[in-house]
Amino acid sequence: MKEIKHFINGAFVGSASGRTFDDINPANGQVIGRVHEAGRAEVDAAVQAARAALSGPWGAMSVAERADILHRVADGITARFDEFLEAECLDTGKPKSLASHIDIPRGAANFKVFADLLKNVPSEAFEMATPDGSGAINYAVRRPKGVIGVISPWNLPLLLMTWKVGPALACGNTVVVKPSEETPLTTTLLAEVMQAAGVPAGVYNVVHGFGGDSAGAFLTEHADVDAFTFTGETGTGELIMRAAAKGVRQVSLELGGKNAGIVFADCDMDKAIEGTLRSAFANCGQVCLGTERLYVERSIFEEFVARLKAGAESLVIGPPDDPTSNFGPLVSLKHREKVLSYYQQAVADGATVVTGGGVPQMPEALAGGAWIQPTIWTGLADDSAVVTEEIFGPCCHIRPFDSEAEAVALANSLPYGLSATLWSDNVSRAHRVAGQLEAGIVWVNSWFLRDLRTAFGGSKQSGIGREGGVHSLEFYTELKNICVKL
Ligand SMILES: NC(=O)C1=CN([C@@H]2O[C@H](COP(=O)(O)OP(=O)(O)OC[C@H]3O[C@@H](n4cnc5c(N)ncnc54)[C@H](O)[C@@H]3O)[C@@H](O)[C@H]2O)C=CC1
Ligand SMILES: O=C(O)/C=C/C=C(\O)C(=O)O
Numbered sequence: 001m002k003e004i005k006h007f008i009n010g011a012f013v014g015s016a017s018g019r020t021f022d023d024i025n026p027a028n029g030q031v032i033g034r035v036h037e038a039g040r041a042e043v044d045a046a047v048q049a050a051r052a053a054l055s056g057p058w059g060a061m062s063v064a065e066r067a068d069i070l071h072r073v074a075d076g077i078t079a080r081f082d083e084f085l086e087a088e089c090l091d092t093g094k095p096k097s098l099a100s101h102i103d104i105p106r107g108a109a110n111f112k113v114f115a116d117l118l119k120n121v122p123s124e125a126f127e128m129a130t131p132d133g134s135g136a137i138n139y140a141v142r143r144p145k146g147v148i149g150v151i152s153p154w155n156l157p158l159l160l161m162t163w164k165v166g167p168a169l170a171c172g173n174t175v176v177v178k179p180s181e182e183t184p185l186t187t188t189l190l191a192e193v194m195q196a197a198g199v200p201a202g203v204y205n206v207v208h209g210f211g212g213d214s215a216g217a218f219l220t221e222h223a224d225v226d227a228f229t230f231t232g233e234t235g236t237g238e239l240i241m242r243a244a245a246k247g248v249r250q251v252s253l254e255l256g257g258k259n260a261g262i263v264f265a266d267c268d269m270d271k272a273i274e275g276t277l278r279s280a281f282a283n284c285g286q287v288c289l290g291t292e293r294l295y296v297e298r299s300i301f302e303e304f305v306a307r308l309k310a311g312a313e314s315l316v317i318g319p320p321d322d323p324t325s326n327f328g329p330l331v332s333l334k335h336r337e338k339v340l341s342y343y344q345q346a347v348a349d350g351a352t353v354v355t356g357g358g359v360p361q362m363p364e365a366l367a368g369g370a371w372i373q374p375t376i377w378t379g380l381a382d383d384s385a386v387v388t389e390e391i392f393g394p395c396c397h398i399r400p401f402d403s404e405a406e407a408v409a410l411a412n413s414l415p416y417g418l419s420a421t422l423w424s425d426n427v428s429r430a431h432r433v434a435g436q437l438e439a440g441i442v443w444v445n446s447w448f449l450r451d452l453r454t455a456f457g458g459s460k461q462s463g464i465g466r467e468g469g470v471h472s473l474e475f476y477t478e479l480k481n482i483c484v485k486l
Pocket of ligand 2: 155156160163231254286287288289450456
């Protein structure tokens with residue numbers, strides 16, 4: 001049985017307690033490996049290693065030297081592409097066709113983009129007058145924040161973890177990463193790549209375990225971590241914020257959403273259907289940016305529902321290795337229980353089930369997997385739980401609207417504000433509505449089109465702060481002003 005260990009101070013180590021938990025393949029329910037669960041001792045060792053590494057060779061490196069190393073990390077991921085792909089798909093069950101286009105290439109890109117950005121970022125300077133006439137110059141320098149605690153989720157494990165580790169290291173910090181207990185493999189594999197790329201011991205540390213009363217909480221409670229970056233559920237974000245308040249540590253939080261899609265009658269219907277199929281069902285609906293609420297102009301409502309139904313029914317449900325499959329399982333049977341509870345709630349609340357609503361019949365070898373049907377509903381009240389709460393599954397509710405103002409009001413009606421998507425070929429309307437939507441990211445006639453230089457994050461209860469491009473530098477560095485009297 002494969003053992004998945006922590007990576008602390010440049011070495012793979014097991015837990016002193018001997019405690020382990022199973023890593024399960026959600027496509028068939030089989031155990032992939034045994035994961036060591038960190039106690040306070042391992043978390044403390046990881047944080048101390050990260051702290052010490054700040055004043056070792058890593059801390060003495062120039063930006064250009066760090067950037068070279070991070071390029072080697074990216075190249076190392078690409079060189080071991082198939083191993084990363086295999087590991088990610090074993091942990092998540094997602095189709096290899098998806099992970100080979102999104103997860104693994106983004107894992108590498110997240111290092112390159114920030115390594116290059118750091119080399120080119122300008123610094124501000126202000127000349128000022130002084131009463132004696134000699135003047136002064138102010139200039140700002142960026143310094144690493146220190147030890148960063150990275151707590152990442154299971155839906156896009158490598159992509160979301162490296163989205164934080166890439167800029168954190170580019171800025172000269174050291175990290176302690178706590179990946180999701182559901183998906184420990186790629187974070188662990190990355191440790192081998194880091195070592196081979198010449199990242200000094202203690203710069204990249206990994207501790208495995210659960211959230212509350214386990215590695216996650218031990219990390220956020222550790223006084224020697226300077227800041228935390230987290231992607232996951234809003235409730236977890238609140239707990240992390242609370243822990244970070246002790247010692248006044250900064251947080252960057254990318255949290256839950258209940259993202260709206262607005263489809264106007266003047267849209268290109270083919271593109272709207274294709275984009276909505278992805279935004280509702282890609283990664284089995286487990287993307288925080290996904291669309292779970294659709295508002296469709298009444299004149300095209302019937303046609304849109306019928307075409308989205310046909311599209312959902314044409315998705316090919318299957319295991320990662322099947323090249324025809326484009327729809328994998330949910331991450332776990334536990335998560336399927338949660339999603340199925342919403343499927344049942346929808347029926348109890350009087351929804352029309354347009355398609356899906358249950359568990360598909362799978363071949364014997366996959367029967368233990370967390371398979372679920374893509375599901376579409378209509379007819380629910382605006383305040384029903386299915387329409388207002390994040391489900392994080394392959395499902396959406398579609399409701400007609402009659403005016404632009406009504407669509408905007410419906411889209412903005414929830415306490416979340418992560419992303420929104422709108423479909424219209426009327427340029428004025430697209431700009432006008434995009435400006436009114438309460439969301440950190442608005443896509444017009446597209447979905448999940450990502451330029452890593454742009455600000456990324458949520459408004460309202462979907463998060464605090466922005467990462468991406470220079471915005472990541474704001475979080476991962478301290479800006480220090482130096483005032484020199486001439
Ligand atoms: N990208 C997103 O927006 C994601 C949203 N979710 C949502 O969250 C729901 C629950 O899924 P979970 O995996 O339980 O998400 P979660 O938000 O609890 O877990 C994400 C990460 O936080 C850690 N964590 C949990 N509690 C913690 C604590 N008290 N202190 C420190 N770290 C902690 C977990 O171990 C994991 O590494 C899902 O059903 C889904 O609705 C889940 C994963 C990703
Ligand atoms: O492209 C990104 O950086 C992030 C994409 C998706 C998420 O953040 C998520 O699903 O949590």
